Amino acid sequence: MIYLDHGATSFPKAPGVSAAVALYIDETSGNPGRGGHQLTIAASRAIESARATVADLLGSDPERTLLGPGATFWLNTILCGRLGPGDRVVTSALEHNSVMRPLRWLEAQRGVEVVVVEGAAPTGVPTPAEILDAVNQSPTALVVLTHASNVSGAVIPVEEVARRVAPIPVVVDGAQTGGALPFAFSRSGLAAFVCSGHKGLQGPSGTGVVVLAEGFDLQPLVRGGTGSNSESEDMPVMLPDLLEAGTPNGPGIAGLGAACTWLADRTVEAVQNHERALIKRCITGTLAIPGLHLTGWVEGMEQTGVLSFTIDREDAGELAAWLDRERGIALRAGLHCAPAAHRRLGTFPTGTLRVGVGPQTTEDDIDALVTALVDRCG
Ligand SMILES: Cc1ncc(COP(=O)(O)O)c(C=O)c1O
Structure with a gap:
């Protein structure tokens, strides 16, 4: 085929991914962070090692690099966690439904104002000046942009947008670019970068990453067990636990780590x-x-x-x-x-x-x- x-x-998938997934299932499958026996410790190590590898590839701080089920999950976490009644958000016409659907839901259910900047034909890519113009028309809480259209492949110059609209936070859907375009989050000026683990990063399905800038804090979309602060009925405030409730997809994350090792090498x-x-x-x-x-x-x-x-x-x-x-x-x-x-x-x-x-x-x-x-x- x-x-x-x-x-x-x-x-x-990248060479080494299926072996890493199998190794995790066969030899490492404790519940990370829950208890102190050998398998739990091995699972925690595998996950933290994958996190460090992913962060290295994306040029991000491992402590602010969160692992979850996909780009969709992290985009929803950001948009639903940051935008409330009366907030204004600026976006492009090239967005995937993982941005458009939460935005339209927020518009209908929470009174968020959604401003879509239509870039010029034939590409529909908005220029940084057009985004700045939209942002300047009224107080804006957030800019959210796809890094590249999943239809045409056209790239939006998101880092320049971030420079132009600062200090308004710019959140980027990098589902089509993570692992496919050279990128260093630490130099990007973005508030958050989200990407799939299963596309350009070459990892297993059911994996995705968000990287958060210092000071760009989120509320969790889901709350539950983390293995830490178990005496409390509230979520722990420290990362990654605040945003990674529930048993993680250990096999997927181990596979993602192997994929990023392969990518870093290539x-x-x-x-x-x-x-x-x-x-x-x-x-x-x-x-x-x-x-x-x-x-x-x-x-x-x-x-x-x-x-x-x-x-x-x-x-x-x-x-x-x-x-x-x-x-x-x-x-x-x-x-x-x-x-x-x-x-x-x-x-x-x-x-x-x-x-x-x-x-x-x-x-x-x-x-x-x-x-x-x-x-x-x-
Ligand atoms: C531009 C874009 N954003 C978001 C997503 C959703 O990614 P995930 O499958 O990791 O949730 C996709 C996947 O098709 C995509 O192409």
């Missing part, structure tokens, strides 16, 4: 260069196909390893099913959980066909896709 759905999740810069070259090859090949239109794309834009397109008179869903059935090529058709982005990019409600490459994708994989598209549509 040729797997080109890295925008959804990475496959195959380097995020090398992965970025590899994915850039593959996307360039894909663009060159697909642009030659009559009736094929790249979505939200312009020559020279900064982009991740994701690319979307439509083809005249071809239904994206049917084409994806044909590619899977006839050529063994896995990619995703539809709205990719980002209806706002498709509205902005002119592909709502039918959506696009999305290609997502990863560190283990090859030039042959891209050539097989282009050949299949030429055979079917050329």
